[in-house]
Amino acid sequence: MKRLLTGVIALPLLILFILKASVFVFACFVGLLVLLGLGEFYRMALPKRPVVGTVASLSGMLVLPVLVSPELLLRFVPVPAGNGVLLALTLLFSAVAIFFLFSIRDIRQSAAEAGLIWLGFAYVPLLLSHLVLLRALPDGVSWVFLMLLIVMSGDTAAYYVGSTLGRRKLYPIVSPNKSIEGALGGLCGSLAGTLIAKYTFLHQLTVVDCVVTALAVGALGQVGDLFESLLKRSFGVKDSGIIIPGHGGILDRLDSILFAAPALYYYAYLVVMAR
Amino acid sequence: MKRLLTGVIALPLLILFILKASVFVFACFVGLLVLLGLGEFYRMALPKRPVVGTVASLSGMLVLPVLVSPELLLRFVPVPAGNGVLLALTLLFSAVAIFFLFSIRDIRQSAAEAGLIWLGFAYVPLLLSHLVLLRALPDGVSWVFLMLLIVMSGDTAAYYVGSTLGRRKLYPIVSPNKSIEGALGGLCGSLAGTLIAKYTFLHQLTVVDCVVTALAVGALGQVGDLFESLLKRSFGVKDSGIIIPGHGGILDRLDSILFAAPALYYYAYLVVMAR
Incomplete structure (x- = not known):
């Protein structure tokens, strides 16, 4: 709540x-x-x-x-x-x-x-x-929104798919609550996010761009989430901090973005801008 | 031997x-x-x-x-x-x-x-x-020789002054054999090295350059030596390796140069070349 x-x-x-x-x-x-x-x-x-x-x-x-x-x-x-x-x-x-x-x-x-x-x-x-x-970047605001869409729709889809269909554990040593079903659901959510972006505010994306960025950036976002869990377990703490009510610390919110932002930036710069 | x-x-x-x-x-x-x-x-x-x-x-x-x-x-x-x-x-x-x-x-x-x-x-x-x-750099060979001169004449002077006059320990937790007298002797040795360079192959150095580089680069070289000792003690080993007969490992030889080279480079680039 x-x-x-x-x-x-x-x-x-x-x-x-x-x-x-x-x-x-x-x-x-x-x-x-x-x-x-x-x-x-x-x-x-x-x-x-x-x-x-x-x-x-x-x-x-x-x-x-x-x-x-x-x-x-x-x-x-x-x-x-x-x-x-x-x-x-x-x-x-x-x-x-x-x-x-x-x-x-x-x-x-x-x-x-x-x-x-x-x-x-x-x-x-x-x-x-x-x-x-x-x-x-040119259209920088749109690219930032695309990144947030990929990460947030991925997170949300992973959460709902995982909690309803989740059977097989993804990587229990690092993050006991995540399931393979949730991770795949997250990728589908990220794909939906990129398609929304393409048809609303980032028309220059092709369908291939949407698939590639959703899979690569979305997957790296999930890796970022796992990596932060690894750090917290390695240091023996549960939440990284308490700054955001109900959301844990700043790093708990940034974990996916930390890994997603570089991937999306290099894709935008080296592939989309280069066309 | x-x-x-x-x-x-x-x-x-x-x-x-x-x-x-x-x-x-x-x-x-x-x-x-x-x-x-x-x-x-x-x-x-x-x-x-x-x-x-x-x-x-x-x-x-x-x-x-x-x-x-x-x-x-x-x-x-x-x-x-x-x-x-x-x-x-x-x-x-x-x-x-x-x-x-x-x-x-x-x-x-x-x-x-x-x-x-x-x-x-x-x-x-x-x-x-x-x-x-x-x-x-322009005159790059001379600058590399200057760095070696500062480090090697500093090391040699520190060794001989330290073993004949050394009384007060420099930093025994990290390096039990070094003395304050040896460290000061090392700086004098480094100064001698810069002066030799000035009067033989690096005439563009002023006397002020010689004093500043001898003190700064020579002191950082000694810090580099201590830092490598810290690393070895932290890892619980005595020599970093055995690659050079009688000299320990590569890092045992490079320790001073690691810290001295950046200092001399920025001094050469930002002060001497800028004149």
Whole structure:
């Protein structure tokens, strides 16, 4: 019930925001998601290191603009083209390495802790940067809506098909409630989503595009969902956070999008735009 | 004695190689170092996952050209300029995530294992890519020699000053044999190295350049040495490998260079070349 109420309030607001926000405002919103998502990640991954988690979350947010647009950095530092990403990552690595070198708690854990910092950077800002790139494409608003449609109609269909027809477990070690029937239902839901997009606001999609993106992006969205479950089980927590009433944490909401956004962006850029 | 013999044979060969090798051949050599270095890293970090380590080492070597020159990738995939690094990292992340999702040994270790894969990528190919960038600068051969001079004269001076005058421990939890006196002696050795370079083959350096690079690059080299000790202690091993007779592993030789090369590259590019 709480879940439904949040949806009824939040979804129209989200749609309105995507329709009205400029690329810059949208990018700032994604920056906020990175900050909150990384905050949750590090609270799970390094529960005994709250200050490190906060600093790493802020750094991850600051890396986002460099990942989205390495040229931005060139206005301030004249590094060779494209190597803005390299410079940012090198500075980050040196800072992380020096920090862990001089703040040892249990030396046997130091390398694993430094590794988890990097896992967070790769998981949240690296993947979410594609959301900004997707919005910055021509027809960016439509592409963002397509991604939400694929993920949300997939999630919804998976939930209803799974809870009515679900017999065979999909991957019980990682996610005990998911069924193979639900996963296949989810893909059909994603396909319905892409077809709705094609016949309403993204006419440039062919039927082949719809099938390919529904299967690839929808399947990667489901993989993203499983991967977040793996992380939570690996860290021994149930929800990634409590920020959204009835929906768990930010990462619980973003998990599919994290993996779906890059796939849809590269498909849009390399296949659809290239025609 | 073994150590001395290896040095007498290997050092002249290394000097000859750097003098004669083209940028491309030098880059291939660095690629080989990345492969061997990552191989060692993953044997220490994930001793029970030899196949994962081998695949990750090969992937790290393949990422090197993209890090060095994102434009290279653009010849094959028309991604927006500079985002070649983003594409490569996103593909890598997805592959690592999906692999760990579907090859769980102990689920409580999965996140830490995935993190260690990323720590390796950041530690070896990210940092070593600057060695290729350094060689590709105008006067690249001289800059590579300067880096070796700073690191090697620093190491040698630290060893002799530390073993004759060393009283106060530098950082015993990480490296019990190092002394503060040795570290300071090392910086003086690095300074001597930069001055030799200035008066023989790198006349464009000012005295200020020599002092700044000796202190910054020399100190980062020492930090790199400590960081590798931290990694080895964290993984519970003594030498990173046994590839070089009397010298331990590849990483035992590269540890200072890993941190020194980026610092010298950015100093050369952003300060000296910009004049």
